[in-house]
Amino acid sequence: MAFTNPVYDGNLPDPFVLRAEGAWYAYGTQGRIGTLPVLRSDDLVHWEVVGDGMPVLAPWSGAGRHWAPEVVELGGRYVAYYTAMERGTQQQCVGVAFADHPAGPFVDEAAAPFVCEHAEGGSIDASPFVDLDGTPYLLWKNDGNHVGVRSWIRVQQLSPDGSALVGDGPVDLITHDQPWEGHLVEGPTVVARDGRYHLLYSANDYGSADYGVGWAVADALTGPWTKPRDEPLMRSSPEAAGPGHGCVVTADDGATWYVHHAWPPDAVGSTFPGRQVWLTPLDWDADGVPVLDGPAVPVGRHP
Numbered sequence: 001m002a003f004t005n006p007v008y009d010g011n012l013p014d015p016f017v018l019r020a021e022g023a024w025y026a027y028g029t030q031g032r033i034g035t036l037p038v039l040r041s042d043d044l045v046h047w048e049v050v051g052d053g054m055p056v057l058a059p060w061s062g063a064g065r066h067w068a069p070e071v072v073e074l075g076g077r078y079v080a081y082y083t084a085m086e087r088g089t090q091q092q093c094v095g096v097a098f099a100d101h102p103a104g105p106f107v108d109e110a111a112a113p114f115v116c117e118h119a120e121g122g123s124i125d126a127s128p129f130v131d132l133d134g135t136p137y138l139l140w141k142n143d144g145n146h147v148g149v150r151s152w153i154r155v156q157q158l159s160p161d162g163s164a165l166v167g168d169g170p171v172d173l174i175t176h177d178q179p180w181e182g183h184l185v186e187g188p189t190v191v192a193r194d195g196r197y198h199l200l201y202s203a204n205d206y207g208s209a210d211y212g213v214g215w216a217v218a219d220a221l222t223g224p225w226t227k228p229r230d231e232p233l234m235r236s237s238p239e240a241a242g243p244g245h246g247c248v249v250t251a252d253d254g255a256t257w258y259v260h261h262a263w264p265p266d267a268v269g270s271t272f273p274g275r276q277v278w279l280t281p282l283d284w285d286a287d288g289v290p291v292l293d294g295p296a297v298p299v300g301r302h303p
Helices: none
Strands: 016-020 023-027 037-041 047-052 067-074 077-085 092-099 123-130 136-142 152-157 171-175 185-193 196-203 212-218 241-250 256-263 276-284 290-292
Touching (some): 023 067, 123 185, 136 185, 241 276
Parallel strands (some): 185 241, 212 241
Antiparallel strands (some): 016 023, 023 037
C-alpha cells in the first residue's frame, strides 16, 4: 500500500518520532502548535495534532527559539532534550524536561541549561541514544557557526534516568570537513546495526536547497568515525528541497524509515507552509550501507 508525502503538511521543523503507549508521537521545533509541538499517529502516515507538550517554560529560558526536541523513556519517565534561548546570554542551550506521558506536559525546573558551551557559541540539537546494553548517551552540537568557530557533533554518557551527564566529558565525533557540508554539521541521530554504529546528520544551510543528510560510520559509539562518501546520502529532489534534521524509526514490520523535514521546492525559507514532515524509506545494501530513496512524493510501500 502506497502513501503520499508530506505526511504532515503543516510547519514542523526538526521532527523526532517516538514509539510509546501503543502509538507514534512526533515532536518538533516551536510553531503555531506551541513551544513543544506534539503530534500522534497510529501508522506514521496519518497524524493528528495533540498540542503543546511544554506549556510552561524553564526558569533559565526565554520565550521563542525553542528547537528540535527529542524524547526517550528512561527511569520510568519520558525525558525531552530540547534547545532554547538562555535569557542571560541570549545563546541557544540544551535543556532537559520530564513527563509521565509521551504527550507531556514536560517540566524543566532547572535554573540553568543542561548543556551550554558558551565559549563555543552555545549547544543545540540534542539527540538521546540508548546503546544495545541499555546505557543511555546524549549527542549534541556546539553552535560554533553562530560565533564563527568550528561546529562538532559530540557524545557523552547519561545517567540511567537521563537527568545528568556522567564521565570525563564529551567526545568529538565529526565536524564539517567536506565541501557540501558548508560551515556546519547538526541534527544527529544514531542507529546501531550489525555490530556497527551509523550516524545520520544534516549539514549546510537549513534555509536553502543545499541542506542535506550525511552519513558516518564507526565500530564504537565514541569512534573513530569515518565518512565513506564525499556527498550527501540524501539531497534536494524536484519534489522537496533541503531535506534533513530527522530521526530513524523502525516500523512494526522491522523496516527502517527516516522521518525528516523538507521545504516545498518553490517555497524554500517560507513561513507558510514552512518545513513539512516527510517519511523516506531507509534501506541497507548488501554491505550494510544505508540508502535513502527520496525525498519522493509517492512512496510505493507503507510502514
